[in-house]
Amino acid sequence: xxxxxxxxxxxxxxxxxxxxxxxxxxxxxxxxxxxxxxxxxxxxxxxxxxxxxxxxxxxxxxxxxxxxxxxxxxxxxxxxxxxxxxxxxxxxxxxxxxxxxxxxxxxxxxxxxxxxxxxxxxxxxxxxx
Amino acid sequence: xxxxxxxxxxxxxxxxxxxxxxxxxxxxxxxxxxxxxxxxxxxxxxxxxxxxxxxxxxxxxxxxxxxxxxxxxxxxxxxxxxxxxxxxxxxxxxxxxxxxxxxxxxxxxxxxxxxxxxxxxxxxxxxxx
DNA sequence: CGGAATCCTCTTCGATACTG
DNA sequence: CAGTATCGAAGAGGATTCCG
Numbered sequence: 001x002x003x004x005x006x007x008x009x010x011x012x013x014x015x016x017x018x019x020x021x022x023x024x025x026x027x028x029x030x031x032x033x034x035x036x037x038x039x040x041x042x043x044x045x046x047x048x049x050x051x052x053x054x055x056x057x058x059x060x061x062x063x064x065x066x067x068x069x070x071x072x073x074x075x076x077x078x079x080x081x082x083x084x085x086x087x088x089x090x091x092x093x094x095x096x097x098x099x100x101x102x103x104x105x106x107x108x109x110x111x112x113x114x115x116x117x118x119x120x121x122x123x124x125x126x127x128x129x
Numbered sequence: 130x131x132x133x134x135x136x137x138x139x140x141x142x143x144x145x146x147x148x149x150x151x152x153x154x155x156x157x158x159x160x161x162x163x164x165x166x167x168x169x170x171x172x173x174x175x176x177x178x179x180x181x182x183x184x185x186x187x188x189x190x191x192x193x194x195x196x197x198x199x200x201x202x203x204x205x206x207x208x209x210x211x212x213x214x215x216x217x218x219x220x221x222x223x224x225x226x227x228x229x230x231x232x233x234x235x236x237x238x239x240x241x242x243x244x245x246x247x248x249x250x251x252x253x254x255x256x257x258x
Numbered sequence: 259c260g261g262a263a264t265c266c267t268c269t270t271c272g273a274t275a276c277t278g
Numbered sequence: 279c280a281g282t283a284t285c286g287a288a289g290a291g292g293a294t295t296c297c298g
Binding site for chain 4: 025051052053055056059129
């Protein structure tokens with residue numbers, strides 16, 4: 001159907017982890033991007049979402065299914081096979097994710113710079129504890 | 130400077146609380162919207178953000194100041210007066226918030242409908258516990 | 259292969275009370 | 279007025295192990 005997902009698709013070194021925009025829960029936007037190119041199997045999704053445990057991936061997929069963002073198709077085979085696919089509603093999030101990425105491309109460096117400058121300043125006002 | 134903020138600005142009855150898009154932490158986007166019309170004082174912000182405790186508002190404002198989204202200006206008066214104002218970086222979030230609101234206007238009803246239909250279905254697959 | 263069951267930590271948020 | 283200081287509850291997320 002589509003090429004295998006690149007395991008480095010979401011490199012943790014990338015500062016996108018500091019991105020102040022979140023769609024759904026922690027992994028939702030990444031799942032949407034993984035499914036952008038077509039349907040994928042459970043294990044296929046685990047590769048680019050490095051570090052995600054099966055429990056959390058299941059939770060994420062269930063919540064997305066509940067909200068009508070994806071569909072789940074189980075094939076009665078052995079070994080079992082399950083495929084997830086974006087719905088039209090799920091695909092509607094792609095534009096929003098693109099907007100968030102565009103904001104990050106344009107402004108995240110400034111945010112991180114401000115943060116660093118603040119953290120390096122001894123006079124800076126500190127968070128409450 | 131500007132008109133008083135409407136205490137019903139963020140009506141909790143509005144399903145925007147179910148919006149699957151979040152900017153910063155829970156209150157960040159609302160603070161940005163409160164500051165859209167100009168600088169505001171601490172207590173002024175508490176009215177529309179109903180239910181926020183001073184501690185949490187302080188945390189939110191501190192984090193936003195650290196990230197260069199707002200500036201804080203304290204006047205040496207008695208009683209004290211402090212004003213918060215959006216920076217250019219903070220204003221850059223307005224477009225993103227508008228995009229999120231537009232998505233919600235167009236698609237949130239479908240999401241909530243899917244959720245309800247799913248929850249009403251006895252055969253539906255339930256979240257992990 | 260695609261999960262489920264269990265346990266646990268960490269952060270976030272809120273309630274309450276007090277202060278310069 | 280504009281915060282601080284504590285305390286506590288809750289839930290998200292993760293580690294580990296096991297199953298049809």
